[in-house]
Amino acid sequence: TKIDSYDFIVVGGGTAGCVAAGRLSENGKFNVLLLEAGGVPIDDMDIPAFAPTFQVDPEWTFQYKSVPQTNASLAYNGIVNIPLGRVLGGTSSLNYMFFNRGSPKDFDNWARIADDPSWNYSNMLQHFKKSEDYAGEFPPTDQHGIGGPILITNQSYAPGLETWLEAGIALNYSVADPNGPQKISFTPIEYNKRAGRRISSYTAFIKPFENSRSNLKVVTRAYATELVMEGNKAVGVKYNNSNNEIISVYATKEVIVSAGAYGSPMLLMKSGIGPKEVLESSGIPLIKELPVGNNLQDHPIVPIQLIINNKSLLFDPVRDLTPENLELYQREGVGPYTTTAGLFAQAYVASTVATAEGEEDWADIQFSMYAQTFLTGLPDVNLGSWEAPIFAYPYLGRQKSRGTVKLDPTNINNQPLIDFNFLSDPRDFQITIDSIQMTMKIMEETVPYRFLGARYPPVPLTVCQHLHFRSEEYWECYVKQMLVGGNHPVGTCKMGVSTDPEAVVDSKLRVIGIDGLRVVDASIMPVITNANVQAAIFAIGEKGADEILKEWDR
């Protein structure tokens, strides 16, 4: 094992890690090493319709499971499935590619928590814009970036979209730009795609430069096992390579941890940075006590299955993913292969909880409409041959409950113990029930959906059938059974001021009390954004790199 030294080592070539390594190596002044646990994505991963297959393939993912939840996912014994990208590009190499930033209020709140105005929306806008090349359907404005590496486009094949937007208008909502400042609104979905193919953080920020930048080295199949510490300073990384050897590499300037909301807290804790009792129970000597792994947040979803009487309006994988359509896709980049699971439409609305807390203009529910589900356990309904199921997936957009990620004391190399603590805050129940009532209103009371005969099938969940069907008590029972994880884990290395008992990094993303170490990924979010999180994570990558360069490129 030879001694290798770089200016910067980025651990984790995922969504934020590829942005950070790409930007840090851009001016040619610094030697950058990017370590990634997984391999190089294959071209088929860029085909949207194949995403659901890759999301469950252990070759390209970590497949974690939560500890049993007491209030949620009871239809699945309380266990939440947690797929994560283990590949260059990380989860951006296999996610659904929804691209939407979140509310300006989300970022203004971060700025307040971190006591640093550079995190407010008006300043974060430059970081969003830097990544983007906006080609969506809303007119170009100073809110959109042009010329960045991530092309943002609308979905040309979106059969259920018009009905959804018309229903929103019927309920007096506006139709707004998902990548402008978020409003209470109904919106189409925009995606990071070019000619119907995925753009991941790897294909945008690393792949084009991998051979031309001699100062950028990418090592795949490199699983970091611990940081090399000299007292309170991070000076390098130990990793397990593809031959199962432990290799040590050194950073003369900084180590940047971008291993995601589970990987980053795990690596810090394994290296002696974390809660005292967690480290003690694993026999790891404590270097710095910090609340690493607390503050876990997600966007839990309660899936609701409805029925409409027009099959042609929906994506049906069996009917639509044909060899002819694959040929069409390969020739022209259009048609059903450009969609991931038939997701077309969304809305941002405020619950009664947001309204009661004076936040009626800050959405806390995000709806997504799916034309397909991967879930079992929903009530069994009989469909007529002319009928089609559709699925409303309201997300709890700004959940109040907080969970934890801890090392497994029986073996720190196992997946961590992940407890979402879903619905531990009673306000989350109320928001979820509001989102169900709202779904019924959209489907049963608006002309566009009534025209389609939209209906909620009168089939109760067996375990809830003793309760009056569709009463609040019934829905509470339904939610406990059916609420699942939203695949948007964030918050486990919280950004905050040094007096904040939950803070792990400061507003420049430096680990508090440790030199030479930052965290740059989903973990740093103090509070989750009410939007699919990747756009904000790309922006965290941009801002993190910007802060690092400000310090070292003077």
Ligand SMILES: Cc1cc2nc3c(=O)[nH]c(=O)nc-3n(C[C@H](O)[C@H](O)[C@H](O)COP(=O)(O)OP(=O)(O)OC[C@H]3O[C@@H](n4cnc5c(N)ncnc54)[C@H](O)[C@@H]3O)c2cc1C
């Ligand atoms: C099924 C699914 C669908 C989703 N759909 C959407 C969507 O449509 N829109 C959206 O906005 N968001 C979506 N998300 C969420 C979003 O993609 C993720 O939140 C985001 O990509 C996470 O970014 P990250 O940089 O924090 O972590 P990741 O992108 O997960 O990157 C972490 C990287 O670190 C590597 N790593 C971990 N540990 C180590 C280690 N010890 N050593 C070396 N490398 C390590 C991993 O292999 C990985 O490459 C989805 C997520 C899932 C799972």
